[in-house]
Amino acid sequence: MARVQLVSRILLAATLWLCTPLAAQDLPTTGEDTAAPSERALLDRARIAMEQGQAYYIAGDYPAAAEAFLSAYAVRAFSAFLFNAGVAFERAGDGPAAIREYIRYLDAEPRAADSADVRQRIINLGGTPPPPPAGVEVEVREEPMAAAEEQSMKSLVSVETTPVGAIVTVRRAGRELGSGPAPFTMALNAGQYQVEIQHADYEAVTRPLNVSPGQIYMMIVGMGQGDFLGLLRVVSDPPGARVFIDDRAQGELGSTPFQNPVSAGAHHVWIERPGFQAIERDVEVAAGAEVELSVALERTREGVLRVTGTPRGAEVFVDEERVGTIPYEGALTAGVHQLRVEADGLKVYEEAIEIPRGQALPIAVTLRETPSRGAAWGALITAVLFAGGGTVAGLLGRSLADDLSAERAAGQLTDEDPRILRGKVLYIGADIAFGIAGVLGIMSIIYFLRDPTPDSSAEIGDARDLAFVPSVDLARGSVGGTLRWSF
Amino acid sequence: MRFHALHGFTSRATFNISAALVAVSLSACNPGVFFDLMETPIAAINATQKYRGSDFGLTIAGYDGASSGGPLVSRVVATGSPGSSLAAYDVWEDGGIADFDALWDTCDDPGDCGASQGTSLVGFARWNAQTVCAMGAAPDEARLRVICESESAVAVRIDVPGGESIGTSLAPIPFSKVGLGVAFAGAPDMGDSGLIHVVPEGAGPQPLDLSSAMLPPGAGLGRALASAELPSGMLIAATAQNRVVVAEVALDRSTTVLGCIDGTADLFGRVLALGDLDGDGSHELAMTRATNDVVIYRVSDLSGASGCAASDSSDDAAVAVTLACAGSDRVDCAGFGEDITAADLDADGNDDLIVGAPNSTVDGVREQGAALVFHGAGADMSRVHHVFTTYGDEFDRFGAALAHVRTQLETTPRDELVIGAPGAQRVFVALCTGLEGDRTDDTNRCVVRE
Known part of the structure; x- marks a missing residue:
């Protein structure tokens, strides 16, 4: 029937x-x-x-x-x-x-x-x-x-x-x-x-x-083909694989699930889907018969890494090897890789990523500016200057204190000796200088450690299946195709 | 989140580091060291703001007594060049070192300060009902002024008719001899050859009879004057032209000339000091014979009135000690002998001799001045035992005037050196100064100011 x-x-x-x-x-x-x-x-x-x-x-x-x-x-x-x-x-x-x-x-x-x-x-x-x-x-x-x-x-x-x-x-x-x-x-x-x-x-x-x-x-x-044809059905898991029959150079005849009348006899079938290993099968189709070729596609051992984001031209390193600049797209063996993106004056983004088998992993990287350390250096230098001044004042005061103590021991120091006031000024000045140096030093530490800007970041998208997008170059008269994925 | 964690860390670190820095800096540069150093053995007295005059500290004297309230006090009175006001300062009160505040300053009444006001000063314990008094002489006005207690008002003004030059020199009489009087006053222009007066308590000056000193007319006795207490009275030394007369004054004001020392230099006997310097129980006379020439005589070596017979030094007693101030890298001894005083600074029971050298260059500072201590009863009394200097400026002339004042009045009174530095407008009180053999405590001071 x-x-x-x-x-x-x-x-x-x-x-x-x-x-x-x-x-x-x-x-x-x-x-x-x-x-x-x-x-x-x-x-x-x-x-x-x-x-x-x-x-x-x-x-x-x-x-x-x-x-x-x-x-x-x-x-x-x-x-x-x-x-x-x-x-x-x-x-x-x-x-x-x-x-x-x-x-x-x-x-x-x-x-x-x-x-x-x-x-x-x-x-x-x-x-x-x-x-x-x-x-x-x-x-x-x-x-x-x-x-x-x-x-x-x-x-x-x-x-x-x-x-x-x-x-x-x-x-x-x-x-x-x-x-x-x-x-x-x-x-x-x-x-x-x-x-x-x-x-x-x-x-x-x-x-x-x-x-x-x-x-x-x-x-x-x-023209009709009469009852010497048969029907070939090709299904795949997952579906969407391109189907070529007998002459691959003629191009795909459709995609799975696929069915089409074919002449009775032996046929060679190619089933291909981006991100999956290609499959070739020989089938025999009898006249008026319906033959179904069902295959399970297995993903390839490679995936695709695509790095976009800002700034363009930022260098992309995979496993410590420079592979290109943003925007970057390249095939990698599936598995865990160390991704690093860097550019002058910007914070480095580094992350371990896992490239899926037969899929594309989109990553949108945003590198952010490395904060200026000018204030930290300024505070540190000022702190050093104050510390140096405090040290000098302290040493002078110490010397003065020693002299005055010796004079007092010798019974020669008067209570209104102007050097006492000078010594007080030196010591208090030294203390103030040390205090300021300390505060500035701490400020410089904070400035060195503090990072007011957020870290460089990235949005790692879900892995996407690859797709074959045919293209025609009218200028060259050539026909080709590109592996793409949709977002 | 990361920053918040960091912020918490930095906050704790900030506190810890700050505390450490504060601790380190305060321990290393503790200003308290200098506050402690203010507890010095030498207290500086500045002229009061009311002070009118110049060269404050050119003339100084120390005195003590029981104040009207009963407690014992000692004070320093100081003035500057003649015509300046007098100012008194607390040294000892309420059983301790005072704060050297100014008690009074004269010349509020313009009539109180004549042109020669403050030529000489002396202090004593009582003047009638008033206690703790200072006397300032205005010899050109033939006037003595007595100021007591803490009042600047002149308590007594003693005018001496025909007494021009009285008070050219003054010497104290201790309270134990108040029956004799409160002070001696030299009047080189009175009488034929100058007079030495006793100023009795509450009365006018009474001249002493020193005619046996064989002074020629116009000798000007009383140019300089020194006194020392004797069991039976007082010992005085007075300078006339080319002669220093030493005499005992009994409580009835009778006098015995012990001898005379003759010299020819212009400054001969310009400064005198009496004290038991060698600890033999009798007094020595120290005097400036000339610039940088200070000698000591033993009073016991004086040959009675015979020493006053000749007009030269042929019958004088021999010089017991010639003080040497060879100078050093620090002090060059210039002006040595400008003033001298005898006081028991180290409280060993023997007087020490202090000689001023106000023109000395000290540590390269010209005429900063110094006061040199010759240790009484020392092995070699001629040797400088201690040098007082202060950190000062050029022409401070520290040591231009010397005196002493007593402290520890309630227990064992001791002498403290008072030094004038008129170039600095200051007077210094050296309190128990750490001389060898001195009684010191942990603060390196005999008396701690409160």
Whole structure:
């Protein structure tokens, strides 16, 4: 039952659009026609010019018709427009112009099925057709061209396929008129044709095409793959791993959980997710079968350290080795590392960090200024000066005290000896100086120890999973990808 | 959080370190050392703010007695150049060293200070009902003024008619001889050859009869005067021109001339001092014969009145000791003999002789001055036993005037040296100065001021 549903979904996916002439079809146009007209827009403009030419032609205004066809050719260089212009000039009696446009037609379509007829038209007009290209035999028409056929306009058919690149073959009465990879364009005369579309991985499509003169036909074909496909499902723990199948160079086909039809047979699958070890598996998918490949991803043994913050340019050391400057990003083996960030005049930030396996550890560091020690040195120097002054005063006082004591012992000291007052002043001065020196010394110690500014700090964020962010370099035309993580 | 912890640490450290620093600095530089040093053996007396005059300390005297309230006190009276006011200061009171405050200062009444006021000074214990008195002489006015107690008002003004020059010199009479009088006063211009008076308590001066000194007219006896107590009276020495007369004065004021010493120098006998310097129980006379020439005579060697017969020194007693002041690196002895006094400074029972050398350069300071002590009863009395100096300035002239004052009045009175330094406008009292053999205590002072 499941298989029946799977095949049904696949067949429904194969869609075919066989389009009527573009005049009856509502073709989409883009808003960027003036700047860079899309193929559809160009085709639409060519269609309008061709319809005008057809209208002039029917009305008998052949010169105007010829100009309209050339205008259409200027918009979109389909050889059918040259042929139609040649017919219009011929009907207008302008043989040289007709010969010129027929020759341009043959130049554009040297292998056209009707080249013999066009050559005959040139000869009939008194011109000389160009020689056929090497290896091309020009069939000689045995019977003269009917009048209706002489006056018939060529139409244009354009075939687009999904997938692109399918081989388009146009046949008439079993005879191949032209073939090429889609998108394919071909000028046709009015009549019944068969269009065949083939692709190695898809079911061939054949559709009839009834061409009226002077029309543009757009055929868009979505090809189906039939019931020879199987379904491959890939799941991983954790999910989000990129899935590559068979050809890794073609790029990822999706991410887990992933499921996609694959052709029946053996396939090689890559499952990759940033921060995890890549896994490769071979699977066999039978036609119409559903195969699930389930894997458990194991993180890599490395992580990423990302250091941001201020100031930019601060040096980053990991395990005492300078690794860069802020902003810094680098891979490290998972585990504990010693991080140090430093800059001149700023407090060092140092911390033990643990790099997670297969994840990124974001750290925003803020280094703060080292406080000035000028006041501390000033207080210390002043304290030393006061201590020195106090010492000198103390020594002088001590010497004086000794002298006075000796004089007193000798009975020669008077109670109003001015040296006593001097000694008091010296000792009190010394004490005051020592006191001031002590206070200043303590102040200097405090100033040396005190740190009014906060320490350098950091915000260590939660470990983040890595992600692969594809990128396209338009300038270089290269395609790549970057490991990133989101915050 | 970290800072708070640090702050707590620093606060404790601050306290501990501060305490340590304070302890160390106070122990190393304790100003109390200098406050202790103020307890010096030499007290300085400055002129009072009321003092009018100059050269305070040029004339000084010490005296004591029982004040009106009964306690014993001693004082120093000092003045400057003639015409200056007198000022008295406490030395001993209430059984201890006083604070040397000024008690009084004369010249509040302009009439109290004549041109020659303060030429000489002497103190005594009582003047009638008043006690503890000082006498200042104004010889040009023939006037003596007595100021007692603590009042600056002049208690007694003694005018001596025809007594010009009385009080040119004064010498004390101890209270034990108050019956004789309170002081001797020299009047070199009175009489034919000058007179020595006794000033009785409560009365005018009475001249002494020293005619046996054989002084010629105009000799000017009384230019200098010294006195010493004898068991039966007083011993005096007085200077006349080229002669020093030594006599005993009995309590009835009768006199006996013991002898005369003659000289020719201008300064002969300018300064006299009497005392028992050698401890033999009799007195010696010390005198300045000339500049830097101080000698000592034994009174017992004087040959009675015969020594006054000749006008030269042929019949004089021999010089017992010639004082030598050879000088030293510190003191050069200039002005040696400017003043002398005899007092028992070391309280050994013998008087010591103190000689002023006010013009001495001391430790390179010109005329800072010094007072040199010659140890009484010493092995070699001529040798300088001790030198008093003070830390001073040039021209302090420490030692220009010498006197002594008694302390420990209630127990064993002892003499303290009083030294004038007129250049410094100061008087110093050397209290029990640590002389060899002195009685000292732990503070290196005999008497501790309270």
